[in-house]
Amino acid sequence: MQKLSTQKSNQSSVFALISRITEHGDIPWRMLIMAMALLVIVLMLAIGALLFRDSAIARAQFGWAFISPFGESSWDPVGDHFRAWPFIFGTIITSLIAIVIAIPFSVGIAIFLAELCPPWLRSPLSLMVELLAAIPSVVYGLWGIFVFLPLVVAPSGTFLADTLGVIPGLDLIFAGPISPSGASRLAAGMILAIMIIPTIAAVSRDVFMAIPPSQREASLAMGATRWETIWKVLIPYGLSGILGAIILGLGRALGETMAVTMVIGNSIEGSTSLLRPGYTMSSVIANEFAEAVSALHSQALVEIALVLFFMTLILNMIARLLVWRVARRNAQEARA
Amino acid sequence: MTAASPSISTLTSLPAPQKHYISGRAGYARRKFTNSFMLGLTGAMTLLALVPLFWIIGYVMYKGGQYINLDLLTQLPKPVGMVGGGVLHAIEGTLLLTVLAAIIAIPPGLLAAFYAAYHPNTPLGVALRFGTDVLSGVPSIVIGIFGYALVVKTQGHYSALAGGVAMAIIMLPTIVRTTEEMLKLVPHTLREGSLALGSPEWRTSLKVTFPAAMSGIVTGFMLALARASGETAPLLFTALGNDRFEMGKMIQNGLHAGQSLPAIFLNMLQQPVDSLPLTLYKYTQQPDVSRINQSWAVAFVLMVLVLTINIIARVIVERRMAKSRGK
């Protein structure tokens, strides 16, 4: 009996030794990859933290009035008086223009690529749409200044100003004249639209392709046309995913800097018209930060960056939630 | 059963189901028209959206091609107003920044991706996915401010190092996400086979999974590099710009002064530096014809660089995903 038990304990100790050794190799590895994962998270927090720290004085000085649309809004580096509303307004307006233009195109492209396109054409076309997103922002700006603005925006702007800009009520949005170069919020919005279409279209296309074919079959078998199926079944089905895609695109538009700065005119005259030059949050940071006049000036600019950071953060979270909801529903159905 | 003569019905007396509500052909024409119209519209929209792509590429090639010459690629800029000169400083700057950013971003990105791929449901894994998403959504100018606060303020001057850090942060989410996806594509049977043989997890990851996913991971790097090298905003107040930057000269001078190569490179990192997109931006802000012309040429170079990398990378990725789908 005793012999058996010592034999057994010898065996188990050998196994114990081996497993301890292999664990040994694993523990440093696991710690390493965990540390790197932590690094990413710490980085995200650090960005928020540094922005917070370096805007402390400005935040203390101006409080919530900094971003308020009410009260007098002026940006005065000389007098050390800063309100960010004109830039927030500019960012929101240009992004809205971009979204309004981009949504129908992106959804249309997504429908075409997912539902109608012959399979052999799908990859090359998708690639080309995605290449639109690969063009560097400055190149969009360059082309914007010298090609798109004079050829497309300036004439359209003049047309809009003459037709819609004279109608009372609409003149808030379309009052001219558009500056001779074409630099305006409209220009920025249009170029932004081109830049975010690939984002929205690609995600929406994936949403459509994830919808189970049985939904299409059910509708077509009842005698619905393809378009009716897309419009009445597929779009409602994938709506939260498409919404998520749109919000992702909106996030990109909010943060876009170079192309916007190059074509928007960078001026904060008081008009609300799309045809007049504007100024966005990212543009003012790009233009003024390197030569900020005073410490308060720098801090105010960092505070703008902080606001921008939070805006994109929140939009990102909403988008993730929406896309996650679609994924969850698809999984539910797959199980059912 | 007896055979009975079957009743023969003619077509007209076939009993038809009673139609209460659905009238026969009404509205079909309109529905079919709407169908064809809307479907055609989506095709038209796709084509229309691709117009800017070809327009920009075409115009940049056309205009930029006119001003590309050897001087442009090998010389430093001449003073404003003079014709000629080049953008060597920007080319070398882009090179330096990209290599630096890659060195900073790739190791952590790779390792974090391993965690994301194999421990997705732990709290840390969920937080990692969240963090990656957030980072990829942060505007590049905000990252530039962060780079300024982190490096420039601490060191007291603009530098290539600061620019490299900013670019690395931009590359990081792309690297993590693509690597994670590529790792997940490796069939788990491969991994399990290795683990079942007694190979520890770290060995399996490094020697089995990683090589299997290698081509996809490399293309992920390429995509991240392409994205980062096209960015301007984060460099505006980190690398700032430097039109006297010439690596060859700096190395020569350094060696003459008796410095070792590593010291020379470290010194190089501390210099402000330009990049192709940054130079492009600055040139468009100057009302000088020669500069404007050169900016088209710079755009040409930039586009060739970025688009080539993108196309190659995406084609490889698409092939890989198609292979794993079993087409």
Added chain:
Amino acid sequence: MTIEMNIPRVEPKNAVKSKKETHVGASTHAIESLVAKMQINKVSIFYDKFRAVEDITMTIPLNQITAIIGPSGCGKSTLLRSLNRMTDLTPRSHVEGEVMLDGDDIYAPHVDVVDIRRRIGMVFQRPNPFPMSIFENVAYGPRLYGIHDRKMLSSIVENSLRQAALWDEVKDKLDQSGMAISGGQQQRLCIARALAVEPEIILMDEPASALDPIATLKIEELMQELKSTYTIVIVTHNMQQAARVSSFTAFMMINSHRAGTLVEFGETPQIFTNPKNKQTEDYVTGRFG
């Protein structure tokens, strides 16, 4: 394959396009007042060059339940889908032969596919309700045809749900999601949805195979109720179900070219108790399958 049946064939309205064999076959069974609703003439279905279904000729009698049985992979679902031109949706597939609905070939050029699919409804193997309310699911079809009046829609929805034997179970929760009910109820919802556009024929592709036995029984009872108003064709891999439910049965098998063919077609009792073909006999007695 020529099938001898004592059902008068519906002759095409137009001039004869292809050779037709006339069979006024001898049958020993009395078939009273049977009329052909659909006539399938030498239908072959191709994927690219590959012929998946070969030369099917058979008749679908009006107001009867016709079952198509056979081992898996023999092309029965493919054949069924060709009857309402759902095969058009598969890329690179095409159909040869004729499928006559009341004497008109549904594959003739300029035929309105949308109309065909309304007149020939389909229920699928796995219930596939839309992610809308029960009411909206059933109202989907009528809305396409321009019916928007709330009262009329309610009456159509109630009528369809009653015909599908689902009304009593859901009448108080019409606003609930169509996906929130049980599998068997979902399938009856899909049937109600198909009925709402007033089809003439209902094709069922293994409608109960994803359901539990009690739900299956309900579906089978429902089919018996429906056949007096509609013509039903059901594909099933469950022989007992075919024997329980159908009046006519078609048995299909894969031939040496890997194409599905029709081996035998006849009245259900005859097929199962006195099959004329040895292969049929082997299948129904369970010697293979």
